[in-house]
Amino acid sequence: MNISQYTKEFRYNLKLAYPVILGMLGHTLIGIVDNIMVGKLGSTELAAVSLGNSLIFVAMSIGIGFSTALTPIIGEADAEKDNNKIRSAFHHGMLLCTILGFALFGMVVLAKPIMEMLHQPKEVIELAKPYLDWVAFSLVPLIIYQGYKQFADGLSMTKYSMYAIVGANIIHVIINYLLIYGIWIFPKMGIIGAALGTVISRIAMVVFMHFILAKQERLKQYFKGFSFDEIKKATIVKIVNLGMPSAMQMLFEVVLFTAAIWLCGNIGKTSQAANQIALSLASMTFMFAMGLSVVSMIRISNQKGLQDYKNLVVVARSIFLLAIIIEVVFAVLFVVFHQILPPLFMDMKDQVQLVDNTEVVTIAAKLLLVAAIFQISDGIQVVVLGALRGLQDVKIPMYITFVAYWIIGFPISYYLGEYTDFKAVGVWLGLLAGLTAAALFLYIRFHYLTKSLILKDSLKISPNDTTK
Structure with a gap:
C-alpha cells in the first residue's frame, strides 16, 4: 500500500471538512x-436538561x-451537471423536512410520559417537562435548516452552514445568560431560559441560511x-427510500446513547449528570469525524456520478485514515x-452541593477514559457510514447498525450498569463494544461493495443498483 496516495487527499478533505466540523x-x-x-444551578437542573435532551436527541x-438523503443525490447530480435533478431534490427535500420537523415536535410532546415509565428521579422529571416543551418546538426550525444545509453540502458549499451556526451560538449565549440567571431587566427563568435560547437561535439559523443561499448567483x-405542481411521487419515494434507512441508522446509535442516559439515571442523579458531562465532551470531539463523514458523502457521491x-476507493480510504489520526489525538x-x-462543568465552590458535585466529577473522569478509546471506533464507523451513503447504500448498513448497537452494545451496557460494580463505567463499556462492532462490519460492507463496482467496471458491465 502506497500511503502517499491517501495523504495527498488530506488537504482537499480538510478544506471541505473544516466548515462542516466548525458548524x-x-x-x-x-x-x-x-x-x-x-450546571451552575445544581446537579438536579443539569440532570433535568440531560433527561429532556435525551428525548430531543432521539427525534433530532x-x-x-x-x-442526509439529499446530499448524495445532489452530489451525484452535481457531478453529472444535471441542474433539473438538483432543483427537484432540493424542493422535494425541503418540503419533506418541513413536514418532518412539525411531526417530530408533536411526537416529543406526546412522549413526555415516557420519563415516568423509565423511573427517573421525580425532582428531575418535574424540571424536565416544561424545558422539553420549548426545546421540542426548536426541532421545527432545526430540521428545516438541515434541508438547506444538506442541499449546500451536496454542492460542496460547506461554509454557509458554518456561518449560520456561529451566528446562532452568539445569539444563544447572550439569551441564555440573560434568561437563565435573570440579568438586567430579564426574568430569572432557570432551565426554561436555556430552552428559549435554543429556540430563538435555531430560528435565526433558518432565516440566515435561506437568505444567504438565495443570494448566491x-x-x-x-x-x-417553487410550485406544488413540481412535486412528484417518484422523487418523494426515492428520497424517503434513502432517508428513512439513514434516519434509522442514526436513530439506533442515538437511542443507544439515550439509553445510557436512562441507565445512568437509574443508578442515580450523580451518575446521570456525570454521563452528561462526559457525553458533552465526547460529542464535541466526535464532530470532527462527523464533519469528515459529510465530506465522505460529498466526495463519494461525486465519484459515483x-x-x-x-x-472512489482512494478518496474514501484517505478520509478513513484522516479520521483515525484525528480521533487518536483526541x-x-x-x-x-x-x-x-469535568470540574469545569460544576460549581465546586458551592458548599451545599459539594458532596454531589464531587461525586459527579469523579464518575465523569472515569467515563472519559472509556470515551478516549470508544471515540476511535465511533470515528471510523461514522466516516464509513458516510461513504456508504455516498454510494446510496443504506438498507444493509441499517441492519448492521441495529445489530451492533442493540444486539451487541445495549445488552452489555445494561448488564454491566445494572448488575455489576462497574455502574456508569459499565454502561460506557457497552457503548464501546457496540461502536467497535459497527466500525468493523460497516467497513466490510464498504470493501465488498467497492470491490464489486471495480470488478464490474473492469469487465465493462454497467453497474446495477448496489443498494439491493
Whole structure:
C-alpha cells in the first residue's frame, strides 16, 4: 500500500471538512453552553436538561438522518451537471423536512410520559417537562435548516452552514445568560431560559441560511418559482427510500446513547449528570469525524456520478485514515486531561452541593477514559457510514447498525450498569463494544461493495443498483 496516495487527499478533505466540523461543533457547543450554565444551578437542573435532551436527541436523529438523503443525490447530480435533478431534490427535500420537523415536535410532546415509565428521579422529571416543551418546538426550525444545509453540502458549499451556526451560538449565549440567571431587566427563568435560547437561535439559523443561499448567483435558479405542481411521487419515494434507512441508522446509535442516559439515571442523579458531562465532551470531539463523514458523502457521491470507482476507493480510504489520526489525538488528550475537564462543568465552590458535585466529577473522569478509546471506533464507523451513503447504500448498513448497537452494545451496557460494580463505567463499556462492532462490519460492507463496482467496471458491465 502506497500511503502517499491517501495523504495527498488530506488537504482537499480538510478544506471541505473544516466548515462542516466548525458548524457541527457549533451545534454541540449550544448543548455544552446549556450544560455549563445550567450546571451552575445544581446537579438536579443539569440532570433535568440531560433527561429532556435525551428525548430531543432521539427525534433530532430521525430528522438529521433523514435529511442526509439529499446530499448524495445532489452530489451525484452535481457531478453529472444535471441542474433539473438538483432543483427537484432540493424542493422535494425541503418540503419533506418541513413536514418532518412539525411531526417530530408533536411526537416529543406526546412522549413526555415516557420519563415516568423509565423511573427517573421525580425532582428531575418535574424540571424536565416544561424545558422539553420549548426545546421540542426548536426541532421545527432545526430540521428545516438541515434541508438547506444538506442541499449546500451536496454542492460542496460547506461554509454557509458554518456561518449560520456561529451566528446562532452568539445569539444563544447572550439569551441564555440573560434568561437563565435573570440579568438586567430579564426574568430569572432557570432551565426554561436555556430552552428559549435554543429556540430563538435555531430560528435565526433558518432565516440566515435561506437568505444567504438565495443570494448566491449559482443558486438563484433553484430558489425561483417553487410550485406544488413540481412535486412528484417518484422523487418523494426515492428520497424517503434513502432517508428513512439513514434516519434509522442514526436513530439506533442515538437511542443507544439515550439509553445510557436512562441507565445512568437509574443508578442515580450523580451518575446521570456525570454521563452528561462526559457525553458533552465526547460529542464535541466526535464532530470532527462527523464533519469528515459529510465530506465522505460529498466526495463519494461525486465519484459515483463520474463512475470513477478506483479513485472512489482512494478518496474514501484517505478520509478513513484522516479520521483515525484525528480521533487518536483526541483519545490521548482525554487520557491526559480526564481529571481536569469535568470540574469545569460544576460549581465546586458551592458548599451545599459539594458532596454531589464531587461525586459527579469523579464518575465523569472515569467515563472519559472509556470515551478516549470508544471515540476511535465511533470515528471510523461514522466516516464509513458516510461513504456508504455516498454510494446510496443504506438498507444493509441499517441492519448492521441495529445489530451492533442493540444486539451487541445495549445488552452489555445494561448488564454491566445494572448488575455489576462497574455502574456508569459499565454502561460506557457497552457503548464501546457496540461502536467497535459497527466500525468493523460497516467497513466490510464498504470493501465488498467497492470491490464489486471495480470488478464490474473492469469487465465493462454497467453497474446495477448496489443498494439491493
